[in-house]
Amino acid sequence: MPLTLKDIAKIAGVAESTVSRAINNKPGVGAQTREKIMEIVREHNYQPNQLAQGLAKRETHLLALIVADLTGPGYSEIIKSMEKTANQAGYQLIICNTDNNLAKEKTYLNLVGQHRVDGAIILGGTLANNNIMKLALNQDELLVLVNCLAEEVLIPTVLVDNARGGYLATVHLLEQGLEKIALVMGPANDFLESEKLNGYQQALADYNIPFREQLIIKTNLSREGGYNAFFRVMKIDELPDGFFVTNDLLAIGLTEAIKMGGYLIPGDFAVVGYGDSIISAVINPALTVVAEPLQQLGRLAAEYIIKLINDQAIEEVIRVLEPELIIRESSSP
Amino acid sequence: MPLTLKDIAKIAGVAESTVSRAINNKPGVGAQTREKIMEIVREHNYQPNQLAQGLAKRETHLLALIVADLTGPGYSEIIKSMEKTANQAGYQLIICNTDNNLAKEKTYLNLVGQHRVDGAIILGGTLANNNIMKLALNQDELLVLVNCLAEEVLIPTVLVDNARGGYLATVHLLEQGLEKIALVMGPANDFLESEKLNGYQQALADYNIPFREQLIIKTNLSREGGYNAFFRVMKIDELPDGFFVTNDLLAIGLTEAIKMGGYLIPGDFAVVGYGDSIISAVINPALTVVAEPLQQLGRLAAEYIIKLINDQAIEEVIRVLEPELIIRESSSP
């Protein structure tokens, strides 16, 4: 059973309030008394009970990290940097993996409502907008969104400019002299995916290349999806000369299919992927990719929620980060 | 400001203690009263303040997940399953990324001491045995170890039989008719790595193949490490015919080096890796690997710590899980 503040007060022969002031570096304690108290605190390695502190101050120093699937691409990196930033400010992150399960998501959002946590960060995933809207509007709960976007309601958000990413990838391929660029992407109802499509279209427009619906392959974000996408595209009348793939798994499948078909990358088809995971470097040839600033994403999200908690102003409510093109072998002639 | 138990009591016209009994399904409340109270609870969507509950009951329903590096191989999968199990039992996981920083590790272990969490799970990493020993011995703190092992002190542990993994990999190569099997591994002071070496040696012994120190390449767990390992091994007098690589990154580097040298896998060199990540399937040719039961690892760890918290007996204090060999192209003739 650890020592309590009361114990320390007794040992020091002062009142509890004096000890409280001393350990919280608050004014109103004589230098002598303060030193004496701190001495005892050190000696006994006293640690305040944060539960009691939380109850009295009505704060937990806990943050909920709500994520649909912890194993998502780049999430470890994002979370690591998030945790680091939060920790430096004295906050801890609670893992809330919703498994895309609406009931679980609701339960977790409730943590915020119950004042179990001081705020929540929602990372990626399709948003159950209703839940979030309720939370954000009806109550004064603190939320930050990362790599996803809420409709109809303004919530502080940090995300990567996926349209820009799509634009960069497509322009890069166009600059290689290619004109028939296929886009292999996930479901278009996913906001992140549709943004990449927008960027793709914008690039074509800027280069006066007509948009062809046939070249857009929407599939599920899996290896098989990528694999089949290639053979689907090979059935159209005019074959593509390059591919922009919006996801790692898709890229794996696609490149396998290309090789399986006896074609060369980038000789027959140039390929640009999305997300700079280890996978893109392992794929042969090494994949040119649009890289997202994962660490920055995590850090900013943590900074945002902590600012919110401390009633500090946030410069940009929707903070958009720039992706970067990393050129490797799969796209150079 | 959410409703409190007091508010409910006032509305129901009963004492707080009665409400407490009712919502906690405790005996000593008349059926009528109970129903009336629960009605009001539902109507107002009352949620008990868990901080206050924790203070009164001296439990937080929080678990610390202490990990050296969140981005470790397979950790997402382990953690996901851990979180699921914990959550089903009403516990939440707090992320504690130590960054291999002893000071941070100490701080985090303190969470347990401060009764900020009910228990802690330590996942992988080199152990600062001193810290843990103190915690486990001096105080009655609750700890579970996953994929690491404490010396000198008995702490409930869940881990994969890495010696068995090394054995399986080596025997598989031997069964292919190979006799000169090189082992590319990380630093031998890492318990997990040295276990794999043990398994390797046992396999050789069982097949009456002499152990040759030359064939053991110890390097850092990186892509470059794997790459250089190949060229180091090519300098010895009698070349190997197969490789057992204990890590994904090493495998990437090694296969690159083999191809760079103009050799074929498995024609010239068979390769077996460790850990069934997506990477092993991407490497060309697809890698035969020793796969670890990641989900089981996470689930059991959570179950263990919860049992510990509830004073339930644990069947095996050190629970050893079996790895499994997944045969792909890199090792078949």
Place this chain on the structure above:
DNA sequence: TTGTAAGCGTTATCAA
């Protein structure tokens, strides 16, 4: 500068 005492929202003990 220091102490007293009332909260924070529960649970638990003991009477009634």
Place this chain on the structure above:
DNA sequence: TTGATAACGCTTACAA
């Protein structure tokens, strides 16, 4: 079956 009331460990007016 119920209700007061004292904890739990800390913060914070308000007094002294």
